Amino acid sequence: MRFVLAAGNTATAAIDGISAAGEDPTLRSHTPAADAELVTFGRTIRSPAVPVSPTGCPTPALLTRAIRDLVGFNLLVVDAGLSEPTAAPTIDVGAAPGGDVREAEPVPAAADVVESARALGERLPDDELVLCESVPGGTTTALGLLRALGEPFGVSSSLPTNPVDRKSAVVGAGLAASGLAEGEAAGAPTIAFRRMGDPVHAALFGLARGGVEAGARLTLAGGTQMLAVAALLRHGGVDAPLTIATTPFVAEDPTVDVEAAADALGLDLVVTDPGFDGTDHPAMAPYVAGEAKEGVGFGGALAVAERSDVPMAAVRDRIAAIYEEVHDGP
Amino acid sequence: MRFVLAAGNTATAAIDGISAAGEDPTLRSHTPAADAELVTFGRTIRSPAVPVSPTGCPTPALLTRAIRDLVGFNLLVVDAGLSEPTAAPTIDVGAAPGGDVREAEPVPAAADVVESARALGERLPDDELVLCESVPGGTTTALGLLRALGEPFGVSSSLPTNPVDRKSAVVGAGLAASGLAEGEAAGAPTIAFRRMGDPVHAALFGLARGGVEAGARLTLAGGTQMLAVAALLRHGGVDAPLTIATTPFVAEDPTVDVEAAADALGLDLVVTDPGFDGTDHPAMAPYVAGEAKEGVGFGGALAVAERSDVPMAAVRDRIAAIYEEVHDGP
Numbered sequence: 001m002r003f004v005l006a007a008g009n010t011a012t013a014a015i016d017g018i019s020a021a022g023e024d025p026t027l028r029s030h031t032p033a034a035d036a037e038l039v040t041f042g043r044t045i046r047s048p049a050v051p052v053s054p055t056g057c058p059t060p061a062l063l064t065r066a067i068r069d070l071v072g073f074n075l076l077v078v079d080a081g082l083s084e085p086t087a088a089p090t091i092d093v094g095a096a097p098g099g100d101v102r103e104a105e106p107v108p109a110a111a112d113v114v115e116s117a118r119a120l121g122e123r124l125p126d127d128e129l130v131l132c133e134s135v136p137g138g139t140t141t142a143l144g145l146l147r148a149l150g151e152p153f154g155v156s157s158s159l160p161t162n163p164v165d166r167k168s169a170v171v172g173a174g175l176a177a178s179g180l181a182e183g184e185a186a187g188a189p190t191i192a193f194r195r196m197g198d199p200v201h202a203a204l205f206g207l208a209r210g211g212v213e214a215g216a217r218l219t220l221a222g223g224t225q226m227l228a229v230a231a232l233l234r235h236g237g238v239d240a241p242l243t244i245a246t247t248p249f250v251a252e253d254p255t256v257d258v259e260a261a262a263d264a265l266g267l268d269l270v271v272t273d274p275g276f277d278g279t280d281h282p283a284m285a286p287y288v289a290g291e292a293k294e295g296v297g298f299g300g301a302l303a304v305a306e307r308s309d310v311p312m313a314a315v316r317d318r319i320a321a322i323y324e325e326v327h328d329g330p
Numbered sequence: 331m332r333f334v335l336a337a338g339n340t341a342t343a344a345i346d347g348i349s350a351a352g353e354d355p356t357l358r359s360h361t362p363a364a365d366a367e368l369v370t371f372g373r374t375i376r377s378p379a380v381p382v383s384p385t386g387c388p389t390p391a392l393l394t395r396a397i398r399d400l401v402g403f404n405l406l407v408v409d410a411g412l413s414e415p416t417a418a419p420t421i422d423v424g425a426a427p428g429g430d431v432r433e434a435e436p437v438p439a440a441a442d443v444v445e446s447a448r449a450l451g452e453r454l455p456d457d458e459l460v461l462c463e464s465v466p467g468g469t470t471t472a473l474g475l476l477r478a479l480g481e482p483f484g485v486s487s488s489l490p491t492n493p494v495d496r497k498s499a500v501v502g503a504g505l506a507a508s509g510l511a512e513g514e515a516a517g518a519p520t521i522a523f524r525r526m527g528d529p530v531h532a533a534l535f536g537l538a539r540g541g542v543e544a545g546a547r548l549t550l551a552g553g554t555q556m557l558a559v560a561a562l563l564r565h566g567g568v569d570a571p572l573t574i575a576t577t578p579f580v581a582e583d584p585t586v587d588v589e590a591a592a593d594a595l596g597l598d599l600v601v602t603d604p605g606f607d608g609t610d611h612p613a614m615a616p617y618v619a620g621e622a623k624e625g626v627g628f629g630g631a632l633a634v635a636e637r638s639d640v641p642m643a644a645v646r647d648r649i650a651a652i653y654e655e656v657h658d659g660p
Contacts, residue, residue: 045453072402077419087450089407089419120417123375 001128001304002074003221003297004121005039006135006203007032007090008081010098010106013137017166020053020158020291021136027051028136029083032200035061035134035296036077036088039068043326045087050326053158057286058323060298061134063274066318067301070310074126078117078207080135081199093117093206095199101144101174107202110193114206121210129211130245130304131229132221132297135200142228144171144196150183151231153261155224160290162255171196189232204229205236212240219243220267221300223250223293227258230265245270246299249287272302275312283323284316331458331634332404333551333627334451335369336465336533337362337420338411340428340436343467347496350383350488350621351466357381358466359414365391365464365626366407366418369398373656375417380656383488387616388653390628391464393604396648397631400640404456408447408537410465411529423447423536425529431474431504437532440523444536451540459541460575460634461559462551462627465530472558474501474526480513481561483591485554490620492585501526519562534559535566542570549573550597551630553580553623557588560595575600576629579617602632605642613653614646 009029013019022028027049034047038061044050051059068075079090081097093116099106107113121129135141139155146153157163175182178195185192193202208218208229220226223246230242244258244267251258251271262269276284286292305315339359343349352358357379364377368391374380381389398405409420413427423446429436437443451459465471469485476483487493505512508525515522523532538548538559550556553576560572574588574597581588581601592599606614616622635645 041455043453043455045450085422087421087453089421091417091419092415120375123373123417125371125373 001130002076002124002126003130003132004076004078004207005036005132005297006078006080006200007036008095008097008135008198008200009083010135010137010141010198011100012098012140012198015170017163018140018170019136021051023052023054031059031136032134033082033084033086035059036086038062039065039075039296040077040088042069042322046085053291055291056282057291058283059296060292060294061296062283062322062326063298063319064296064301066322067305067315070314070318071304071308073304078203080203091120093120093203095203098198101141101196102170102177104177105194107194107197107199110197110202111190113199113202114190114193117203117206118210121207122214124211126216128217130219130221130297130300131204131207132300133200133204133225134296135198138198138200138225140167140170141198141201142225143167144174145192145201145228146231147171147175147182148180148185148192148196149231149235150186153227154256156250156253156256156293158292158295164255187235189236192232201229205232208233209236209238212238219245219300221245221297222295223258224256227261230267234265241268243268243270245303247294247302248273249290249293253293270303272299272306274302274315281320283319331460332406332454332456333460333462334406334408334537335366335462335627336408336410336530337366338425338427338465338528338530339413340465340467340471340528341430342428342470342528345500347493348470348500349466351381353382353384361389361466362464363412363414363416365389366416368392369395369405369626370407370418372399372652376415383621385616385621386612387621388613389626390622390624391626392613392652392656393628393649394626394631396652397635397645400644400648401634401638403634408533410533421450423450423533425533428528431471431526432500432507434507435524437524437527437529440527440532441520443529443532444520444523447533447536448540451537452544454541456546458547460549460551460627460630461534461537462630463530463534463555464626465528468528468530468555470497470500471528471531472555473497474504475522475531475558476561477501477505477512478510478515478522478526479561479565480516483557484586486580486583486586486623488622488625494585517565519566522562531559535562538563539566539568542568549575549630551575551627552625553588554586557591560597564595571598573598573600575633577624577632578603579620579623583623600633602629602636604632604645611650613649
């Protein structure tokens with residue numbers, strides 16, 4: 001089993017009011033690079049800070065790393081368009097940072113990224129791949145992808161109040177700039193990526209497709225962004241079993257119906273509760289309050305912890321410990 | 331504990347008759363990229379073949395990977411000037427492939443590579459680093475570095491018959507082109523790297539220096555190339571304890587005296603015997619016959635296996651099994 005983290009940046013993330021993945025817009029661009037370092041090393045190395053939301057909620061990368069400390073899973077980080085330096089070792093799939101989804105073609109190289117990632121996924125030696133992402137603004141491009149395909153599902157948010165109208169307006173502007181009607185990219189994932197997506201979702205799609213072709217079991221670790229990846233796979237003709245593993249913070253988000261979407265797409269849905277209720281710990285309480293919710297494979301890591309018989313109390317203890325380490329460390 | 335593999339290419343490797351790290355000159359340039367894939371994944375992914383010597387001796391990367399399968403150590407691959415694509419995730423330290431050591435400045439960016447690697451080594455979270463290399467032609471640049479420093483030690487070879495005269499002639503031409511007398515770079519490692527080295531040794535030097543500064547225990551996993559790294563560290567003023575971990579195939583090489591060199595440089599020398607004597611297995615018998623001898627951290631991996639109480643019989647069994655896997659695999 002191997003976690004594959006696709007990390008990248010887009011100009012979409014700089015649109016006001018759509019992402020909480022970073023303390024401010026300057027630091028936000030470092031979030032995927034820092035997330036990759038955190039899951040790889042348990043600390044930042046070249047990145048300027050541990051990513052937090054504007055209110056101080058720490059990145060889910062820290063939580064995923066805490067579980068990795070307990071379970072010890074393999075990790076491969078894919079450079080799916082990183083704009084800032086990272087010390088995490090990465091593999092290149094020909095991705096550049098994505099443009100603004102309101103442009104005509106935010107991902108001009110989408111077909112090449114998909115093909116390079118597919119070839120990689122097809123040659124990985126693992127019987128199971130757990131795919132995850134770090135891309136600020138990712139739920140907005142996910143919504144763009146879903147609308148391009150004509151899928152009706154909504155997307156969640158890393159903000160406590162989902163800026164649904166803001167995202168819909170951005171996606172509407174993107175469809176207009178791309179010359180696409182809603183549903184016009186149905187059955188054509190690469191067109192959707194090129195005109196309405198980002199390089200991270202394109203890389204995940206390619207990796208999943210290659211993995212399925214090689215016979216690997218696929219878990220999409222995340223929330224509504226992974227629903228978008230699943231929808232793209234179904235539109236691309238992939239009918240293999242797919243699991244989506246997420247957190248209760250997404251599953252219980254009143255602005256989306258993950259269960260209905262998973263049903264419609266024929267996905268096995270796994271929701272694993274880390275038991276954060278009742279805590280006042282600064283790394284956990286914000287999740288209960290609806291911040292961050294998911295990301296960097298946190299839901300998938302929780303599922304792996306559960307099936308490895310790691311008690312959730314141990315997960316919470318390790319999260320508290322790693323939070324201390326990164327705040328008090330050198 | 332973490333293995334850090336610095337992998338890179340140089341034009342020096344293309345000089346006739348100095349390297350056995352590849353079946354032919356075309357495939358030889360893929361050797362470091364393929365070695366990185368083998369230790370990372372246990373198979374090649376983007377590389378065209380599992381590297382073998384002209385007589386069919388498989389790369390020591392396969393042997394190191396076999397031990398990794400048994401011991402499960404962390405791995406970080408540094409792109410120290412790779413010229414060919416690899417699917418191994420790598421970290422960038424600003425290295426380009428090295429030039430021909432017979433040029434005036436085969437590594438113009440040496441100072442930047444050293445500094446970037448030093449900063450990385452200083453921030454790695456590990457209490458112990460095991461440094462290793464994959465660079466065809468590396469013993470020739472190691473000899474160049476030793477002569478630039480004025481150190482008298484010889485270097486081993488991946489060929490059964492060490493082309494000592496050929497290497498000495500190349501190094502002599504290099505010193506002349508670089509305008510250096512023997513010993514003129516004593517106390518000045520960066521000058522030695524720039525004028526007589528390669529990016530892999532420069533990266534290893536920087537990583538070691540940073541690791542020592544952060545208080546990590548350092549093992550240099552390899553033969554005479556690692557003696558050169560140790561000499562450079564001593565010339566750079568690093569007086570911390572250093573261990574060199576190698577194979578009996580280097581330690582018993584009659585063309586070099588590793589023990590004397592380790593003594594002179596104040597190194598702890600660890601030689602671990604995998605017990606290949608008497609086998610006729612095609613992945614092991616050539617090592618007894620003096621091919622390859624060492625590389626890609628094989629001696630260090632053996633030392634880690636020994637201190638982890640993994641029996642050498644299990645190491646040999648796993649080597650035989652992985653040899654089958656990469657030859658019969660898809």
